[in-house]
């Protein structure tokens with residue numbers, strides 16, 4: 119009789135360690151250090167990235183002469199042990215460098231007549247480096263090959279030096295201005311965290327150049343496709359009880375496949391969830407006869423993001439009450455859009471839309487005061503049903519340029535190249551006792567991404583209709599099969 123038995127595993131005495139420490143085994147480290155083909159990796163980025171970044175650096179250089187400026191890409195927060203959250207480079211860093219490498223630092227050294235920009239990058243953990251196999255977060259054996267410093271320099275037409283070269287120049291950074299992303303470096307660098315640099319970056323980033331507008335158009339176009347992909351899944355989400363999560367996941371998969379990912383947490387709110395402004399939990403069902411609010415944006419590979427909302431009837435037809443709310447929001451939306459042109463005060467779209475909202479709510483008997491009293495600064499009763507802002511600048515960040523001063527943002531006039539959202543809505547909460555029962559639990563938002571042109575505006579998200587008939591027709595055309 120033959121006995122098959124497994125030999126007991128060999129157990130060397132790795133006393134005091136959780137794992138065999140490979141890095142401490144000379145025979146192993148010597149063996150793994152060699153025998154690897156050296157294949158250069160080129161960075162990939164949208165065409166025109168390096169030229170756009172160079173132009174952005176010129177604008178910052180002109181705005182802040184004589185100051186050495188430090189902007190870092192940042193690093194991903196640790197989730198546990200050696201598992202990190204996904205990394206997304208700092209927007210100011212991306213705007214100035216076109217680079218998305220983690221733990222990188224851009225220094226714009228003040229020199230006579232301007233600035234010399236140097237991009238300091240961590241060296242990849244290539245074969246031959248101990249980190250190649252021992253660093254689970256950055257070693258190429260773990261995370262895949264990444265472009266080397268010469269390849270980055272070539273792709274971005276910028277001087278690139280290894281990060282450790284910055285250590286040797288720390289004393290030269292005394293008094294340099296650091297953006298928030300570099301704040302954790304600032305102590306070691308002797309640089310000064312600079313609200314002035316943040317404000318200036320926000321102001322400069324507010325007017326988009328042609329390349330940035332191309333990126334934003336691409337983000338919006340991919341988002342429109344994503345809306346179609348989501349609406350195609352609505353019948354399945356209803357039929358199989360997969361709920362809002364399935365639709366959220368559908369959009370996020372689309373965004374991750376055709377861009378860098380969602381530009382913000384995707385909002386999918388069915389029925390009573392639609393009036394909940396940041397309904398990102400998305401753990402409810404998709405109800406067949408409810409309005410479905412979809413606030414979704416693809417962040418392109420360049421990291422420019424769209425931010426679009428439509429409220430669609432889940433089975434293709436609005437109820438009378440849903441349609442009435444949609445009509446009023448559409449009217450406010452059009453009033454807002456009408457104000458978007460160069461030379462108009464930024465906030466005019468807000469006031470125009472709010473007038474329509476207040477009048478409409480008053481006509482429905484929902485305001486306890488007159489329209490004028492509601493619209494007065496000391497009133498604002500209509501905002502009970504619209505407690506959020508109804509627009510913002512859009513770019514690398516969904517709420518772009520948020521560090522700008524009042525006079526550069528809220529108090530500024532629109533100029534060509536500004537990209538912003540217009541997004542009025544009405545949010546009738548399910549438990550709002552001021553509302554007639556038929557309005558409770560209806561939330562509608564219409565959000566478009568709008569470019570200020572030389573003569574007026576261009577609605578980048580115009581491929582999605584904003585009128586109730588158009589929304590119904592578009593929805594019916596894209597709903598997937600019900601069985």
Ligand code: GLY
Pocket residue numbers: 382413425516541565
């Ligand atoms: N989705 C965020 C916003 O609309 O501002």
Ligand code: MN
Pocket residue numbers: 425509510539541565
């Ligand atoms: Mn928005």
Ligand code: MN
Pocket residue numbers: 413414425426427565
């Ligand atoms: Mn939005």
